[in-house]
Amino acid sequence: MSADAAAHGRRRPGAFLLVVAAVLALLAAGVAAGFPSTARAQESTGSANRQFVQAMQLIQQANATFDPAEEARLLRDADRLLNEIVQRYPESPVAVQLITNQFIGDFDVFEFRNRVRALICNEALSTACFLYKIENLLPPIEHPISTPRWDWLSLAVAYHLNGGAERAREIIAPFVGALRRGAATSAESQEEDLFVARALALTGQTEMALQITRGIADCSTRLYNLTDIAEIAGWRGEKELASVLTTEARNYAQANACAWELGLVVQALMRVGREAEARTLFLNTVEQQFSRFRETKQECCPAELAVAAADLGEVNLALGLLRTVQEDSPWTVPAVLGRLAAGGEVSLTSAYLEQVQDPDPQSEILSEFIAASLRRGELAIAQQWMGRLVKLAEVPANRRPTVLAQRAKAERLMYGDDRWRNSMSQAIAAADRSSAFVRRDIGVPLLAALVRIESGLPMLD
Numbered sequence: 001m002s003a004d005a006a007a008h009g010r011r012r013p014g015a016f017l018l019v020v021a022a023v024l025a026l027l028a029a030g031v032a033a034g035f036p037s038t039a040r041a042q043e044s045t046g047s048a049n050r051q052f053v054q055a056m057q058l059i060q061q062a063n064a065t066f067d068p069a070e071e072a073r074l075l076r077d078a079d080r081l082l083n084e085i086v087q088r089y090p091e092s093p094v095a096v097q098l099i100t101n102q103f104i105g106d107f108d109v110f111e112f113r114n115r116v117r118a119l120i121c122n123e124a125l126s127t128a129c130f131l132y133k134i135e136n137l138l139p140p141i142e143h144p145i146s147t148p149r150w151d152w153l154s155l156a157v158a159y160h161l162n163g164g165a166e167r168a169r170e171i172i173a174p175f176v177g178a179l180r181r182g183a184a185t186s187a188e189s190q191e192e193d194l195f196v197a198r199a200l201a202l203t204g205q206t207e208m209a210l211q212i213t214r215g216i217a218d219c220s221t222r223l224y225n226l227t228d229i230a231e232i233a234g235w236r237g238e239k240e241l242a243s244v245l246t247t248e249a250r251n252y253a254q255a256n257a258c259a260w261e262l263g264l265v266v267q268a269l270m271r272v273g274r275e276a277e278a279r280t281l282f283l284n285t286v287e288q289q290f291s292r293f294r295e296t297k298q299e300c301c302p303a304e305l306a307v308a309a310a311d312l313g314e315v316n317l318a319l320g321l322l323r324t325v326q327e328d329s330p331w332t333v334p335a336v337l338g339r340l341a342a343g344g345e346v347s348l349t350s351a352y353l354e355q356v357q358d359p360d361p362q363s364e365i366l367s368e369f370i371a372a373s374l375r376r377g378e379l380a381i382a383q384q385w386m387g388r389l390v391k392l393a394e395v396p397a398n399r400r401p402t403v404l405a406q407r408a409k410a411e412r413l414m415y416g417d418d419r420w421r422n423s424m425s426q427a428i429a430a431a432d433r434s435s436a437f438v439r440r441d442i443g444v445p446l447l448a449a450l451v452r453i454e455s456g457l458p459m460l461d
Contacts, residue, residue: 040091048085048092055081056107072119079116082109125421127162130450131155133428138443145178150195154447154460160203161455168203176200179212197225201232202459206241219258223249227268234271235457243272250281259288263304270311282308286317303329310339319348333361335461338368342375359398363389363406370410386414393423401431401442405449412453420453 055078062074086095094104101110121129138151152171160168179196200209206229213225230245246268252258253265262285269278282305289301303325309318322336333356337349349369356362366389373382392398393407404427411420427449431442448460 044089045092045094048089048094051081051085051089052094052104055079055085059112068122072122075116075119079113082112125418125425127450127454130424130428131158131162131164133432134158134443134446134450137428137431137446141174143174145174148195149175151441151443151447153195153199154444157199157202157460158447158451161451161459165203172196172199172203176208176212198228198232201229206233210245219253219256219261223253223258223261223264226252227264230268231271232459235459239272243274246272246274259285260302261304263302263306263308266308267304267311270308275312278308279312282312282314300324303332306332307335307339310336310343313340313343315340315343315345315348319352322352330361334364334368337365338372341369341372344376346381359392359395360400360402363392363398363403366392367406367410367413371413374413382414386410399426399430401427401434402445403427404430405446409449409453424450424453 058074058078058081062071062078065071065074082098085092086099089095090099096102097104098109103109117132120126120132123129135155138155141149141152153175156168156171159165159171175196197209197213200206200212209225209229213222213229216222216225226245226249230242230249233239233242233245246265249268250265253262262281266278266282266285269275269281285305286301286309289305301321301324306318306321306325309321318336318340322332326333333352337352341349353362353365353369356365366385369385370382370389373379373385389407389410393403404423408420408423408427411423424446427446431446434442444460448458451460452458
């Protein structure tokens with residue numbers, strides 16, 4: 001064998017090993033290229049599991065501490081870790097279980113998230129805590145959505161006004177979707193939901209509210225929505241939009257013979273400063289309604305007409321209409337008496353109050369009288385009404401949620417400080433203890449009072 005051959009022969013084993021190594025490297029690269037997701041999934045699962053264990057350890061520490069501030073810190077840190085698992089490792093099994101609220105071992109994701117949300121009540125008299133407690137009073141939303149839930153839509157508005165815009169959207173969006181699909185109709189009347197458009201407008205979605213409204217042919221719903229959205233525009237200083245929508249409501253009523261709803265249009269005209277037009281429409285409507293009543297002996301007048309009469313300062317006519325409609329529409333009593341009192345009518349409105357026996361409407365009327373007196377600068381009279389409301393609320397049998405909420409509303413108006421928070425806390429506690437009402441029915445008055453207190457506007461009244 002030549003030297004060259006010998007040398008070549010000696011090099012062959014090394015070259016072979018190099019080839020094998022290269023082939024193995026190519027195979028490894030091919031495997032990696034063919035199954036990248038498997039490797040990443042395994043790494044993601046491992047990282048997610050490790051982070052989940054860390055979160056569980058924080059929760060165990062929170063369970064073992066007596067310090068509420070430390071407990072809150074640990075639970076929020078655990079919640080942050082769990083949220084990061086969903087965001088950073090969405091392909092991991094634990095992320096799927098977390099996002100779908102499944103049990104993970106004996107860990108209840110839903111219960112834990114409620115526990116974290118409840119930390120807001122470490123400040124027991126905060127508005128955020130009040131909202132959390134009222135939400136727990138409401139019956140859960142049933143899916144698929146088939147009926148309007150103005151209690152939850154009212155809650156969404158309250159969250160939005162308290163800085164919880166994202167939470168508000170989460171609540172409203174399914175109702176908007178159901179309405180567009182034609183699913184959200186009233187079980188009794190099969191009419192469209194009256195509150196979706198208002199909730200949208202109150203949370204800044206005016207165009208969407210109008211889009212929904214203009215697709216509704218029913219006189220009552222169409223005009224309620226248009227006048228509501230016009231009123232909301234006025235609250236926001238959008239005077240031109242308020243006037244345009246009021247004109248649209250008037251024109252729609254005329255074009256579609258919506259006689260029963262003209263009281264709404266009168267109120268809207270008054271709000272945008274078109275008093276002469278409002279008065280003319282009101283007088284014509286009253287004459288038509290009374291003529292129809294004399295001929296048919298059916299219902300005399302719509303409740304909204306009584307409110308319109310009070311807006312116009314037609315005292316005797318307003319009280320006469322009120323007597324006719326109050327049985328079927330008890331909400332009109334404080335609405336009408338409050339407006340008349342704000343206009344300076346004290347004697348007749350006070351006498352009307354004495355006829356009211358139920359503490360709930362009594363408390364609301366007194367609250368409206370206090371607001372009216374303060375607007376007129378009559379502090380001494382406001383204090384007298386306040387004393388009467390306090391006395392009413394302190395009777396053990398009258399410590400009802402609505403009475404206490406009205407006291408809270410009046411305290412905010414009267415004193416301008418935070419003493420109202422104790423009364424509101426008592427109102428929510430009374431609602432939680434009581435079984436004398438449907439919970440969805442008590443949630444809305446509490447929300448209405450809370451929003452009135454925080455915004456100064458009757459957004460949910």
